[in-house]
Amino acid sequence: MSAALVVLSVSVGAVPIPPGDVLAVVAHHLLGTTAVPDPITDQIVWDIRLPRALLGVLVGGSLAVAGTALQAMVRNPLADPYVLGVSSGASLAAVAVLLSGVAVGGAPVQIAAFLGALAALLAVSLLAGARGTLPPLRLVLAGVALSYALSGTTSYLIFASDDPQAAQSVLFWLLGSLGPARWESLGVPAAALVLGCGWLLARAPALDAMVLGDEPAATLGFAAGRLRRELLVVSSLVTGVVVAVSGGIGFVGLMIPHLVRLLTGPTHARLLPLATVVGAGYLVAVDVVARTVNAPVEVPLGVVTSVLGAPVFLWLLRSRMRADR
Template sequence: MRTSLALVVAGLCVALVVSIVLATGLGPTSIAPGLTARIVLAHLLDAMHVGHAAHTWSASQDTIVWLIRLPRVLLAGIVGASLAMVGVALQAVTANRLADPHLLGVSAGATLGAVAATLFLGAVFGPFTLSLLAFMGALAATAIVITLAHRHGRLDSDRLLLSGVAVSFVMLAAANLLLYLGDQRAAASVLFWTLGGLGLARWNLLVVPAVIALLGAIVLIGRRRELNALMTGDLAAVSLGVSVARMRREVFLVSSLVTSAMVAVSGSIGFIGLVTPHFCRPLVSSEHGRLLPVSALSGAILLIWADVAARTLIAPEDLPIGVVTALVGGTLFVVLMRVERRR
């Protein structure tokens, strides 16, 4: 019997809040959870123009919590939730549970666009240059993968995965070539996009990815019935009145937009979209009205703690978060496969 959705969501919400408080206090300079919560609450009350007691913490503690760590933790939550939802949607429309934005080349395409914008274009389109080029790269990669994966007029899920891996390698090779050919001083700074990282997080950086993540969630949850139908196969989906081709185009477009927005602020982060849905299905089933919100909360928690590991394992230096998610996500996926095989 599946666990009650309300109970699972409530538990994950509590776990997410606790994770945010604990993760904000962890680092080279540790800050107690109680003090972290008081600092955050004081700033929230200030924003609402509500009076509060005098501060009992130092200015450096206030800066660490409010200006450095909390935006980074929140960005990790936004990116983790977004990648998990995209992974759920891609696995549904491709009927392949190995699909995720990283394996299907979407992340690599967005990375190539971001690297090209940083090295050669600057701010030619204003502050949205990076996001725009990342989106164009993700969309181009998606179009190439879909074209290669079609067989006899139908989308072959096995060819889709193989095409995604091939396109991902090509896109990353092109990004590395641009890094090699570009200004080496700039190339060192954009290596971040190929390895992933949240060190650039600031309050003014959270607005765009948060809005895009929210819009993506609304669209995907609104299409939950169509996603459920696509999981049963194209013929069954058509018999239920679903326009398979239109639905796939819509999901791929939304996935590209959401992924490119996340890559623009965090670089390429793999395995979150692949692993999270697999751990959530045994809890709430494969029904997408249940799976999408639970996966979003789980992905947020997972990436928050991956970022804690990234900034504490070799402190005071940051380990690229893409390295952490690949190590942890790959290990968890192997364990999951062994468990499912035993079942």
């Protein structure tokens, strides 16, 4: 499904390209056995649209993985990098570096975004913690409050910038975009996704136990405190790398794990791979919508995902509040 969506994404645009020509260009570059339709089509497909579609795969899969990890860590389906303020922390740190003139996706931006995400998640944990526990509702409320504070600080940095053009570019990037995608920008997000998802799959039994609570996890031989610290680092790393290359894209990490969980159940050995695939396909499809719904003007990805994700969040919140009564 994700592969078909990638081909569709590459085909759709200001210059429509038949799927057969897309496959011909890819086969030419990978196998060297098929002639390209023409140089312009080759450039559009290989240099512009295919890296963008593949970045969408990596970003969507990474956000779904990070959301799955955070939901297991706090035992709350309302958790995701956006709601808990992790994306806002990464965005604030990345914007501070970007306004100094560093290119999107560069190593300094990625490092800053990772540290910002980690700091935000630690701050939320400290604010919501009570006697060594993380009450779900307090965690969500602390995350929302911190997210607003960090977003306000980010807006101030953009407003106070001495370079209006740079500030406008950063503002558009902050709302989420795959436009800056290039082949050289795919390596780090791909490595973060593979390492993060691989580590989580290896720890799938521990994640299953953690969802039951700290005491049941300890009874089964898993150290919940240590696992929670590891999840902090992994989710912050994956989220920080994603924010550095695509800006702030909300609700993917909330929606996808929950919807996939309805199909697979709570077992993380099944949940993680399918959530990654569905998240990848979802963001590629959202990017197609963002590029075409108001063509030729591109709508930021974060706008589309928020419109789609906010009703799901409210539904989950209402369901959670009923369950807690």
